[in-house]
Amino acid sequence: MPPKKRQRKEKGSAEPAPKRTKTSKSTGTEDQPVYTHWLMKSEPESRIEGGVDVKFGIEDLKKEENQISCWDGVRNYQARNFMKQMKIGQLAFFYHSNCKVPGIVGIIKIVKESYPDHTQFDKKDIHYDPKSKKDDPRWHMVDVQFVRMLKRYIPLSELKEIHHKHKDSGGPLKSLALFTRARLSVQPITKEEWDFIMSLENKKQ
Template identity: 50%
Template structure:
């Protein structure tokens, strides 16, 4: 099993919307960064995901989801009316993928980015989301990072 962190702006799609989705499951569309897409292509059904709220008052980890469906072409890349449309994407060789995720649980509180940063010199020293300049919406998480963060809940 692998572990991941996936960022979403709660004003666009937060953990509450995931909880209200049919079967608490949704497609994670709109990823338009090649490295994040490549990470998504590594995801396997059953992998665990920290659902991270970004660009909000208190950014941080809001809960846990699981990958329900492995990477497949993101249909929004072909929809000219959609914000995620990419005119350079070819239906014969799609450029962008998505995965389906299902809510496992919401945390009682958001584990804030500031709290995670307090451990950046210790247990979370190599965590990608805490690296200066990192803006990727999807990053891998090590098993030890995962276990430590869960202990903060």
């Protein structure tokens, strides 16, 4: 897919390389939970960074050819690693961040698994990484496709209130990554969390 003018990334510069973790003898991969659902943040309102408008909301995704776009510009190792776990057909919440009313607006699905992010090699791009090599890229991305809008917008404030209550009651959102790993633009969602959040779209506020 050709480069896009819009970009997205976590706030701040790229974090240092993470320490190595224990490797599974059976799979040869790092030991980590297996997730099948996700939350992916992007900014729906214009904001200029390095001369580039980083705006990319769900309406922008819907305007792309076949409503498909690469999810480029991620410069956080943990978020990158989550994308490397993603499989075709898995679903994610599209979350509007850094805006007047942040929250979950719709659903997208993974249509292409992790591959090198072209922006890391582009010297004119705000996410250029001079330490990344084409034969050993640091950063990866996936392709996502619009599935549908939620029946209603689920704001961060509502999720925060539920999370606060569930921490004490042991409810489904007690450990929601949106609050325990708030900095990440790509986050895992458990099946229990996914189902509970999906149930909220039918509730009037």
